[in-house]
Amino acid sequence: MLKHIAQAGTPSLTSLTLCFALAGVLMLGLQVVRRGGVARLSFRNLLAGVLLGALNFGNILCYVRAHQLLPHSPATVFASMNLGVVILGALVGKLAFGERIGRRGWVGLLLAAPAIAAIAWGMRSG
CATH class of the missing domain: 1.10.287 (Helix Hairpins)
Incomplete structure (x- = not known):
């Protein structure tokens, strides 16, 4: 999928931001369903998730850019x-x-x- 996004000329930052936002909403919804209507979020877990997500976002952004530079x-x-x-x-x-x-x-x-x-x-x- 990432290779196709890169080759299609889609603005990578925009498409990745939308993918990550959608994934975040879906995972939060999954947690609500699994916990019976309650998603418990502690500040520590939320901070760790945001940090991990930011690092993963940066990695995937580099991956897409590399595909654009080396098609x-x-x-x-x-x-x-x-x-x-x-x-x-x-x-x-x-x-x-x-x-x-x-x-x-x-x-x-x-x-x-x-x-x-x-x-x-x-x-x-x-």
Whole structure:
């Protein structure tokens, strides 16, 4: 869907804002139905949801913009964005939340960097 939005020339900020607003309304409605007519929202949960949503919104906005800039390289965009999210997520988990990254996790992260470099090199060459 995001690739089609990017290729259609739809203003990405507008379409993403509408998608996220619709998703927010639908999820709030789902919570009301699941809780029997009451959606309990604490300030802490609401703040965390807004922060997580803003980060996800930024990620998807970058994804759409990348598809607009590289319309003939969707595999490159997909792989690069996903590798970037995994690397950043693992490092934030480690640094901000003290999560333990095992040996295989570190090997995976170390292999991700050359993978992104190889993708970038292939784009430059091809």
